[in-house]
Amino acid sequence: MRTGGRAADGAEIFLVLAAALKGRATRNLEGPALRGTLKGRATRNPEGPRYAERMFIAERVFHMTELPADARAFSGDTITLGWEDRTHVHGRRRTDGGVEFGTSLPRGTVLRAGDCFVLDEPRLVVAVLERAEPVFVIEPASPQEWALYAYQIGNRHQPIMICGDWIVCPDVPGVEPLLQQHRMPYRREMRPFTPAVATVGHHH
DSSP states (O other): OSSSOOHHHHHHHHHHHHHHHHOOOOOOOOOOOOEEEEEEEEEEEETTTTTEEEEEEEOOEEGGGGOOGGGGGEEEEEEETTTTTGOEEEEEETTSOEEEHHHHOTTOOOOOOOOOEETTTTTTEEEEEEEEEEEEEOOOOOOHHHHHHHHOOOOOOOOOOEETTTEEEETTTTTTHHHTTTTOOOEEEEEEOOOOOOOOOOOO
């Protein structure tokens, strides 16, 4: 750390250190099961001096039917996410209402409709909505076709979703030629997609 700087520099350093200390405080409203952590970091305002910004980091997901009693009085918001964003466990998020927060969730977490984040600051419950996305809907006609189609799609490291009598996979480049090659009956739709399992060769 430099010494002998301007008084303004000392004030800025103090502000950064104060933010870091505040960021260590963890709110534990339910005993050992943490809802999240309030963390601080230093940012620079292009129109003024350095200032401290605090962001709530959600570390747990609740279902909307199992919210903590105190959180039921919080305001509500939503966050609409595509399937890939719903498999990312760490990162910065923004609700549909414009509130920013972070997530640090257990590895392998896949967010689904009805899941919620409880943000103790600013006292907000954020419900997850699944964004409708372009998909292929494939209709196998026999157990043999189910096995063949699922194998061929999975062999290309494409995620699939089992939905009633259909196999659903994302409409991405390279998939349609595969479906045509194996004469799979399919149609295009816009619908929410949640992969049944993680696929080899992909990072979520």
